[in-house]
Structures are given as C-alpha cells and as structure tokens.
Amino acid sequence: xxxxxxxxxxxxxxxxxxxxxxxxxxxxxxxxxxxxxxxxxxxxxxxxxxxxxxxxxxxxxxxxxxxxxxxxxxxxxxxxxxxxxxxxxxxxxxxxxxxxxxxxxxxxxxxxxxxxxxxxxxxxxxxxxxxxxxxxxxxxxxxxxxxxxxxxxxxxxxxxxxxxxxxxxxxxxxxxxxxxxxxxxxxxxxxxxxxxxxxxxxxxxxxxxxxxxxxxxxxxxxxxxxxxxxxxxxxxxxxxxxxxxxxxxxxxxxxxxxxxxxxxxxxxxxxxxxxxxxxxxxxxxxxxxxxxxxxxxxxxxxxxxxxxxxxxxxxxxxxxxxxxxxxxxxxxxxxxxxxxxxxxxxxxxxxxxxxxxxxxxxxxxxxxxxx
Ligand code: NAD
Numbered sequence: 001x002x003x004x005x006x007x008x009x010x011x012x013x014x015x016x017x018x019x020x021x022x023x024x025x026x027x028x029x030x031x032x033x034x035x036x037x038x039x040x041x042x043x044x045x046x047x048x049x050x051x052x053x054x055x056x057x058x059x060x061x062x063x064x065x066x067x068x069x070x071x072x073x074x075x076x077x078x079x080x081x082x083x084x085x086x087x088x089x090x091x092x093x094x095x096x097x098x099x100x101x102x103x104x105x106x107x108x109x110x111x112x113x114x115x116x117x118x119x120x121x122x123x124x125x126x127x128x129x130x131x132x133x134x135x136x137x138x139x140x141x142x143x144x145x146x147x148x149x150x151x152x153x154x155x156x157x158x159x160x161x162x163x164x165x166x167x168x169x170x171x172x173x174x175x176x177x178x179x180x181x182x183x184x185x186x187x188x189x190x191x192x193x194x195x196x197x198x199x200x201x202x203x204x205x206x207x208x209x210x211x212x213x214x215x216x217x218x219x220x221x222x223x224x225x226x227x228x229x230x231x232x233x234x235x236x237x238x239x240x241x242x243x244x245x246x247x248x249x250x251x252x253x254x255x256x257x258x259x260x261x262x263x264x265x266x267x268x269x270x271x272x273x274x275x276x277x278x279x280x281x282x283x284x285x286x287x288x289x290x291x292x293x294x295x296x297x298x299x300x301x302x303x304x305x306x307x308x309x310x311x312x313x314x315x316x317x318x319x320x321x322x323x324x325x326x327x328x329x330x331x332x333x334x335x336x337x338x339x340x341x342x343x344x345x346x347x348x349x350x351x352x353x354x355x356x357x358x359x360x361x362x363x364x365x366x367x368x369x370x371x
Pocket of ligand 1: 119120121122124125128130131134171172173174175176177194195196197222223224225226228253254255256257262264
C-alpha cells in the first residue's frame, strides 16, 4: 500500500498532511510513504525527519503510483489527473469553491474523502478535522487580540495601584468560540459569550464565562445554527450593543453552514466601542461577522481595530499539522484492512465523507454544482 503526501501550494498554507512522529503508524498499517520534497518544511519538519519515507520532487510523479494521496487543501486538477485510477484522496475539498475538480475526480474514479464533510457524530470525532483546526484557531484569537490591545488582559496589582481586568466578549460558541473563551479566561480576562443555540449557555459557563441571553432561539439542523429572520437579527443586535461597547476585545466566530457569515456587529455598534478596543473576526473566511471586516486585512472603524486573519490554523502549522495528520490516520484506520484499501460504503462515516467514488459524485450538494 503506497501513501503519498503532497506539498501544499496555497499562498497562505503552511500545514502538511503528515507529521514525522506518525510515520511509524503508517508502517503499522502496512503502508510505505512517499513525500513530495519539502512537504513539511513550512510546518517545521525537514524531509529527513520523516524516517523511512522516500522523497519525490515532482507532484505528478509522487501521486502516480500512490494508492492513497494525503493533502491539506485539494490538489490541482492536473495532480488529480495524474493519480492512479481508483486511488483514494483525503483532503479538504470544498467543491463549492473548486467545482472544476469534480470532473477529474470522477474521470479517474478517485474515492475522494472531503474532510470538511465528516459527520458531526461522536464516533467520527477522531476524524473531525474541522474541529481540530477550529480548536487551534479559537485558542489563537485571544492571543492575537491581546497583542493588539493597548492594555493587558488580567487584573494586576502593582506598587502604584491595580489595573482592571479586560472584558472579552466571544460571539458564536462553536468549537472555536468555546476555545477562545477558555483561553481568554486562562489569560485572566472577564469573559462573556453569546450564541443563538441555547445549549451553549451551559458550555460557556463551564469555561468560566457569563452567557449573554438575547431570548432568541436560533437552533437549526444537526446541531448547527439556522439563519435568523431580520426581526430576530434586529432584536439580538439591540440586546448585544451594551456588551459589545463594554468589551475591550470582541472575538466573533459565527457561521451558518452553506451561507455567508451572519452580520453580528454593525458599523454603528463598532463606532460606539471604547478607544483601543479590538475585534478579531474569525469568520473572515466566510465573509466576516462585522460591518467593516476586510478578509485578510486589518482595518480601523471609529476607535476600534478589526483583525480579520485568514487560514488561522496555518499560523500554528506545527500543531495544526499534527492534529490534522491524526484525523487522517483515524480515517485510514477505517478504510485500510490487512494492508489494503477496503471501503465499507455502508459505514455512516465513510459514506458521509466520500465526495466522489467509482466515477460518481455522492454528495447531493456537490452534484447540484454540475447539473
Ligand atoms: P460553526 O463554525 O458552524 O459556527 C460557529 C458558531 O456560530 C456556532 O456555535 C453557531 O451556533 C454560531 N452562530 C451562527 N449564527 C449565529 C448568530 N447569528 N449569532 C450568534 N452565533 C451564531 O460551528 P462549529 O464549531 O462547526 O460547531 C457546530 C456544531 O457542531 C456545534 O453544535 C458543535 O458542538 C457541534 N459539533 C459536534 C461534534 C461532534 O459531535 N462530533 C464535533 C464538532 C462540533
């Protein structure tokens, strides 16, 4: 069984799909590893660290005889076209952004596992790359915010008197938001959290935060939020104004599957924020939660600074790669038996994550893209 690991080509991408400490686990699965030269360098791993792996310079050659190709972002159509027919690809794919890949994936009969579609169920937690990467992004957001604030986060008693703790408000309490709350709490801030899913109240409190209750229940399907009506949106916005304007640091992470990010903070609300206050908009990738967010850039609105970093997990490439590689290993544990590929299409996790297989697009949302 041959496994190939590609070097990422995206401009913001430093992660790699396999890390040296896990190479032994691949050997145990009965696999040999071919690494595209320099694949791990941006994440801090030299080729020589991958003991036992061969290195191949050309991406088209490294995939040519591989049974399984591992990557972080979807490879190009040319790389897919060079893959062995019937091979497995495991990476984030996001066909909505890369519809051009569906044809080569089908044409080569590639079994493509789109990591962004791993079912959010307990049994699939070990494969859940969205969660592993969101955890790191959530951790990073308060740190990024802290270094941009003109004040410190914890209460501090000094010889000349005390400094008050900063107030941090996190809006959107999914995986990233809860981790952001926990990190800000550990750094000594006074924390508040808000989400449209009522079950997040208890989760926020469990990491030391107060919950801002707006009285709007925005529970959607499958544990996700739904889009709010205009009236609900106006009501929540009103209830949140005071909390936004009392905060020194606001971290926003709100997303609704398949939509652009909901607008949580208006320009008027930002203009009412305290001097030196900072917003870290972790939803920048899907358009941002604030009026005034420019994805990938730092902007100033009134007296506040809005940071809208893209691909945050990649800024923590070493650990992000390690967790992502562990997610992939858990997938391999499901689809490799006795040293050979064995895909059980009756398995809920395999079926839910497979985007293309045997020449067909299996996920309805992706199928609609080519109809
Ligand atoms: P996400 O990235 O889709 O969204 C982030 C948060 O934004 C969510 O908590 C959502 O409720 C919130 N949100 C959406 N619209 C909002 C609005 N208008 N105002 C305020 N908040 C808003 O979320 P995620 O981190 O991917 O997690 C989504 C769900 O999946 C959560 O319930 C999470 O607990 C669950 N989950 C389950 C598993 C599992 O069981 N294996 C794993 C991971 C996540």
